[in-house]
Amino acid sequence: DAKTTQPTSMDCAEGRAANLPCNHSTISGNEYVYWYRQIHSQGPQYIIHGLKNNETNEMASLIITEDRKSSTLILPHATLRDTAVYYCIATDKLIFGTGTRLQVFP
């Protein structure tokens, strides 16, 4: 199972892009990279996933390196409502780590 490493916490100014990194150097060829977030004590919310190509949806963009050993979640214009814990998952085994706590400040 691919283990992920994320910074414990990050800050971002409102309106700026938030770039959240994730290292998954042991990912295997058929494992997707998924990102979820958890706002306060609510249930986690799916954001985006990808395999090899970069992906974009209405919430975020996902950039995956060519060797697939790391990825970056980009929130292009962070708002205060984006303050949450962000989880990167790179396994089929439904394993959530401790994530990155993103604080967006005014």
Next chain:
Amino acid sequence: NAGVTQTPKFQVLKTGQSMTLQCAQDMNHEYMSWYRQDPGMGLRLIHYSVGAGITDQGEVPNGYNVSRSTTEDFPLRLLSAAPSQTSVYFCASWEGDARLPVKTYEQYFGPGTRLTVT
């Protein structure tokens, strides 16, 4: 659609008591799962199901039972509550193909049940 619903929202049990946490989804998803989240920690998988009548263990299954008699419902039973089971419990559902290995995919989570065992 109501999505994924969980009841109760809060529960206090005494050590040794048993209870069932309810989870229901109205999206006709094949896959459902139960997680627990301890303070300051990530989610840990307890049990999951790939369809009615099919369940499997996750990371931390001890002390919990599940069954899946219908597509919609996936109850979690605590057999004999212990203080170590004090946690927030989340249920999730998502689409999947039972012929393929389980994938995370786009999981929809319920609002959680906050359980305290004294």
